[in-house]
Amino acid sequence: MPLIDDVYLVATGHRHGPNRLLSSDLDLKYGLAEGWSEKYLGMTERCRLAEGDDIAPLAIDAVADALVRAGWSGRDIDLLVCGSTFVDQPVPPTSSRIASEINPDATSFDINACCAGFPYALTIATSMMGWDTSLQKVAVCMAENISPYIDHDDSESSIFFGDAAGTALLQRTPRSGAFQVVGAELTNDSSSPDFVKVPRGGHFSHDGPRSYKHVVRLSEVVGRRVLDLVGADGGDVRILVGHQSSTRLLADVADSLDIPVDRQWRNVSWAGNQSGAGSLTALSHGWQESGDELDDGDLVLVVSVGAGITAGAVLLRWNA
Secondary structure (H helix, E strand, O other), rough: OOOOOOEEEEEEEEOOOOEEEEHHHHHHHHOOOOOHHHOOOOOOOOEEOOOOOOOOOHHHHHHHHHHHHHOOOHHOOOOOEEOOOOOOOOOHHHHHHHHHHOOOOOEEEEEEOHHHHHHHHHHHHHHHHOOOOOOEEEEEEEEEOOOOOOOOOOHHOOEEOOEEEOOOOOOOOOOOOOOEEEEEEEEEEOOOOOHOOOOOOOOOOHHHHHHHHHHHHHHHHHHHHHHHOOOHHHHHEEEEEEEOOOOHHHHHHHOOOOOOOOOOOHHHHOOOOOOHHHHHHHHHHHHHHHHOOOOOOOOEEEEEEEEOOOEEEEEEEEOO
């Protein structure tokens, strides 16, 4: 895909489910060896909504958080794109529920690219900004309410996930203390789409080893392609933000891209696998906690892979 001109990511926001589920409790519940979740997933806990709670209010709070950080009002937003796989309800779209509280006049719609939703939503938003000059300020949201879609009596379905929402705000004009959106790369391998699925009326299921291999493989593919756009390689990347599935997977993705494992922003250890929201909330957490360590021109690479199989990468450059 081509380079992206004159779009800046100026602020982020995030929110997580208020209920913290400890790995030690889940290991005991599912009859796993003591310390299994922390050893194999790198998770000590995960954050979830209470039963019956919706993700939309959490997403609205995440947008409000980002607006404060950007110094915007909700009325400044011209377009709101929401990536959401695990929705509260099919109709109305989650984007409309968010926009109703932020800016009812903003153009808004949902997209579903599963765990790769953030790169897909951001790429769609920047593409629209490229051909529609009226879109000056844009919100890209991710909202995932996974809890109702998992079998809480099955460790294979339940032990990984947390509920979360995140927001990234984009604008056309350059701004210091923001990221320039340099480029994006999307790809799919739809040859066997059903080995990660939620069947109608059922719960999340997956072929874990097969999923793992595809995530690592396609993360490398899209990551290298987007770096090639600027003649860079893994050694040039200051920070990697990957799919927040497990610390082991994140380490293998970093290795595949020749990026030192310690150059990562991640929150999977305490937030769990947040599906499409994970890469955005990890970016948001990392920026807010460690952004002052970035130097002008530093590259941040966001890569994520989801069911389908969908895969996306976004390359950001720090503008100090």
